[in-house]
Amino acid sequence: MNYTLHFGAVWASFDHLLGGLAIGLALAVAAVAVGTVIGLLSAFASVSRSRLLRGISGTYVLLIRNIPLLVLVLLVYFALPQTGIRLDKYESFIGSLALYAGAYLTEVFRAGLLSVPKGIVEAGRAIGLTRMQTNISVVMPVMLRNSLPSLGNTFIGMFKDSSIAAAIAIPELTFEARKINVDTFRVVETWTVASGLYIAACFTIAALLRMLERRFPKF
Amino acid sequence: MTKIDTARPLLDIRGLKKNFGAVEILKGVDLSLQPKDVVSIIGSSGSGKTTLLRCVNLLEEFQGGDIILDGETIGYKTVGAKRTRLRDAELSRQRAMTGMVFQSFNLFPHLTAAGNVMLGLRKVKKLGKEEAFAIAEKWLIRVGLGPRLDHYPSQLSGGQQQRVAIARALAMNPKLVLLDEVTSALDPELVQEVLTTIKSIADDGATLLIVTHEMRFAREVSSRIVFMEQGRIAEEGTPSEIFGEGRSQRLNEFLKSSRH
Numbered sequence: 001m002n003y004t005l006h007f008g009a010v011w012a013s014f015d016h017l018l019g020g021l022a023i024g025l026a027l028a029v030a031a032v033a034v035g036t037v038i039g040l041l042s043a044f045a046s047v048s049r050s051r052l053l054r055g056i057s058g059t060y061v062l063l064i065r066n067i068p069l070l071v072l073v074l075l076v077y078f079a080l081p082q083t084g085i086r087l088d089k090y091e092s093f094i095g096s097l098a099l100y101a102g103a104y105l106t107e108v109f110r111a112g113l114l115s116v117p118k119g120i121v122e123a124g125r126a127i128g129l130t131r132m133q134t135n136i137s138v139v140m141p142v143m144l145r146n147s148l149p150s151l152g153n154t155f156i157g158m159f160k161d162s163s164i165a166a167a168i169a170i171p172e173l174t175f176e177a178r179k180i181n182v183d184t185f186r187v188v189e190t191w192t193v194a195s196g197l198y199i200a201a202c203f204t205i206a207a208l209l210r211m212l213e214r215r216f217p218k219f
Numbered sequence: 220m221t222k223i224d225t226a227r228p229l230l231d232i233r234g235l236k237k238n239f240g241a242v243e244i245l246k247g248v249d250l251s252l253q254p255k256d257v258v259s260i261i262g263s264s265g266s267g268k269t270t271l272l273r274c275v276n277l278l279e280e281f282q283g284g285d286i287i288l289d290g291e292t293i294g295y296k297t298v299g300a301k302r303t304r305l306r307d308a309e310l311s312r313q314r315a316m317t318g319m320v321f322q323s324f325n326l327f328p329h330l331t332a333a334g335n336v337m338l339g340l341r342k343v344k345k346l347g348k349e350e351a352f353a354i355a356e357k358w359l360i361r362v363g364l365g366p367r368l369d370h371y372p373s374q375l376s377g378g379q380q381q382r383v384a385i386a387r388a389l390a391m392n393p394k395l396v397l398l399d400e401v402t403s404a405l406d407p408e409l410v411q412e413v414l415t416t417i418k419s420i421a422d423d424g425a426t427l428l429i430v431t432h433e434m435r436f437a438r439e440v441s442s443r444i445v446f447m448e449q450g451r452i453a454e455e456g457t458p459s460e461i462f463g464e465g466r467s468q469r470l471n472e473f474l475k476s477s478r479h
């Protein structure tokens with residue numbers, strides 16, 4: 001082994017890596033936000049009395065969970081324009097990651113829904129709330145609180161998966177690292193620093209999520 | 220001048236039949252309550268007491284008979300020979316006319332005591348925040364929980380939780396309140412505070428239909444007592460008729476077995 005470490009070249013472009021990190025976080029936030037809406041609708045569909053809705057939700061989860069994210073991203077990015085739908089690469093990636101997150105969150109929220117005590121649903125109905133009002137004012141808050149830890153884990157997972165955006169040339173952290181690698185040939189240094197940034201970011205997010213969990217009263 | 224029809228019952232249950240699958244649980248129940256009546260239902264486990272209350276509050280569907288609340292047939296509409304369950308919005312409106320207090324409290328865990336009472340006032344009665352809070356506060360003070368307005372259910376004892384549940388039901392100003400073994404889940408030392416609360420709302424003129432195993436309480440608070448057996452009303456009378464000397468053999472046996 002006669003490889004000597006020289007981090008200088010990596011530090012010189014460190015601001016690009018940080019910029020990439022910020023883009024990755026933004027992609028994850030957007031995807032999880034949209035994915036949460038998809039996941040909520042799909043989770044309610046999965047426990048609904050309508051067989052059609054249950055079928056749609058089940059099929060969606062089954063399909064998405066059996067496509068590698070990279071393939072889904074490429075499919076949406078390259079195939080969708082053929083159908084006439086024009087999205088830029090950011091919209092396309094956020095859409096793909098949101099679909100992906102939505103499938104995972106369907107399971108998270110579904111478990112959360114099943115954990116809501118039947119008694120409080122009946123209590124809601126008993127004071128005259130409609131089915132919809134009960135879902136919004138009673139079921140959702142309790143379910144979301146119960147789902148908070150899993151929601152956080154999904155968010156961290158989606159942040160890491162944002163690295164796949166490099167495949168369609170979105171300049172997030174992995175893409176920037178690859179560029180530095182190509183320009184400087186500092187393979188070990190580049191990927192060590194990139195990994196360190198991912199780890200630091202994930203630790204920070206996890207800590208913030210734990211604070212959030214503590215902010216909301218446990219039932 | 221409008222004529223007030225005092226003869227019309229507030230709640231009129233006629234020939235109520237209910238089955239779960241192939242099993243008939245209620246086999247034709249007739250029961251009526253006048254305004255301000257306090258009727259206690261007693262009977263052995265599985266006789267259908269809870270099911271009866273749940274039918275009245277439209278938490279269960281039923282297959283036969285009618286439930287008429289303050290002149291309105293609830294739960295179903297019959298057109299010609301066809302009987303159909305009403306839609307959710309209608310059922311919800313009718314449910315709001317009766318209050319229900321459950322054995323297991325069933326408070327909303329994410330809301331404070333005041334929040335629990337306010338939810339129905341805000342979403343069902345569409346009251347503003349301040350007005351809803353004022354009513355919630357009034358009722359929580361009424362059940363002795365003035366100092367606990369902003370406590371979450373997890374920060375309250377069982378007896379306190381149940382009193383919040385009573386306030387939550389009464390704040391909606393229901394025509395009728397259903398109470399299903401509201402002290403059964405409580406530690407013995409907490410039973411009395413809840414029974415006292417119920418007694419005082421009964422004294423204030425609320426119409427109550429109570430399922431209870433507390434015979435002494437039933438005797439004290441009720442204007443009438445109903446004894447249920449295997450999905451039917453087997454006996455009905457004033458407390459002194461039911462608990463007095465002339466009672467039937469089977470009622471005698473039930474009362475003996477329920478004295479723990």
Ligand SMILES: Nc1ncnc2c1ncn2[C@@H]1O[C@H](COP(=O)(O)OP(=O)(O)OP(=O)(O)O)[C@@H](O)[C@H]1O
Nearest residue numbers: 239240244262263264265266267268269270271400
């Ligand atoms: N959801 C249900 N599905 C099937 N059977 C049920 C259901 N709920 C109640 N039953 C049955 O109906 C019968 C009456 O039950 P119910 O709960 O009304 O009795 P109860 O008089 O309230 O008894 P307890 O004093 O134990 O509370 C019981 O045999 C019970 O097993």
Ligand SMILES: [Mg+2]
Nearest residue numbers: 268269270400
């Ligand atoms: Mg019961």
